[in-house]
Amino acid sequence: AQTVTQSQPEMSVQEAETVTLSCTYDTSENNYYLFWYKQPPSRQMILVIRQEAYKQQNATENRFSVNFQKAAKSFSLKISDSQLGDTAMYFCAFLSYNNNDMRFGAGTRLTVKP
Amino acid sequence: GAVVSQHPSRVICKSGTSVKIECRSLDFQATTMFWYRQFPKQSLMLMATSNEGSKATYEQGVEKDKFLINHASLTLSTLTVTSAHPEDSSFYICSANQGITEAFFGQGTRLTVV
Numbered sequence: 001a002q003t004v005t006q007s008q009p010e011m012s013v014q015e016a017e018t019v020t021l022s023c024t025y026d027t028s029e030n031n032y033y034l035f036w037y038k039q040p041p042s043r044q045m046i047l048v049i050r051q052e053a054y055k056q057q058n059a060t061e062n063r064f065s066v067n068f069q070k071a072a073k074s075f076s077l078k079i080s081d082s083q084l085g086d087t088a089m090y091f092c093a094f095l096s097y098n099n100n101d102m103r104f105g106a107g108t109r110l111t112v113k114p
Numbered sequence: 115g116a117v118v119s120q121h122p123s124r125v126i127c128k129s130g131t132s133v134k135i136e137c138r139s140l141d142f143q144a145t146t147m148f149w150y151r152q153f154p155k156q157s158l159m160l161m162a163t164s165n166e167g168s169k170a171t172y173e174q175g176v177e178k179d180k181f182l183i184n185h186a187s188l189t190l191s192t193l194t195v196t197s198a199h200p201e202d203s204s205f206y207i208c209s210a211n212q213g214i215t216e217a218f219f220g221q222g223t224r225l226t227v228v
Contacts, residue, residue: 033215043152043205045219091157095217101148102209102217104157 002027002094006105013082014113021077021108023092033095036077040088051075082112116142118210120220127198127227135193135223137208143188144210152205164191198227
């Protein structure tokens with residue numbers, strides 16, 4: 001079974017600064033997707049960024065980028081130019097090609113301070 | 115992106131009664147939907163995988179007689195919490211995958227059993 005580990009329960013960053021959230025995972029599969037989801041106080045899950053495991057190039061979406069290290073099974077999220085609206089819970093998630101179900105890490109609560 | 119609608123967003127029920135939560139994929143067909151439970155300040159825990167036209171697959175420790183799942187069509191899955199008790203109070207979220215590339219989440223349902 002796949003496991004996803006987020007070792008940072010809480011993080012904070014000053015507005016306009018950069019912050020990196022960590023995620024590691026364990027799997028024996030070779031083909032899978034990795035995601036970062038944001039969950040604001042409304043509790044709606046919002047996709048931040050997605051990475052296909054077969055792609056070596058790190059995914060980027062505007063201020064959000066990942067550092068995907070497949071051999072190390074690491075998938076960190078970097079948020080540049082942090083904004084107050086980035087304050088939320090962030091979940092790292094693993095999606096298996098085979099099982100088609102998504103597994104989540106424990107989450108990191110990010111607070112952006114003005 | 116695709117839209118998944120979950121209803122109701124909030125429900126309060128008396129202990130011993132049953133409550134049904136609906137999850138609809140509005141603009142795509144979902145052969146598989148997933149039901150998660152989220153306790154306060156915790157991650158999403160997969161409860162069961164809902165398969166259209168067949169029985170749901172439950173995660174270990176989830177009572178299938180307590181949490182009845184029906185996936186009668188390609189756009190609708192329902193979760194019925196039977197004989198609800200206060201410990202069933204939680205936030206329930208559904209998701210549907212479009213292919214294997216991404217999961218789309220409903221808005222969630224906050225269940226309070228009094």
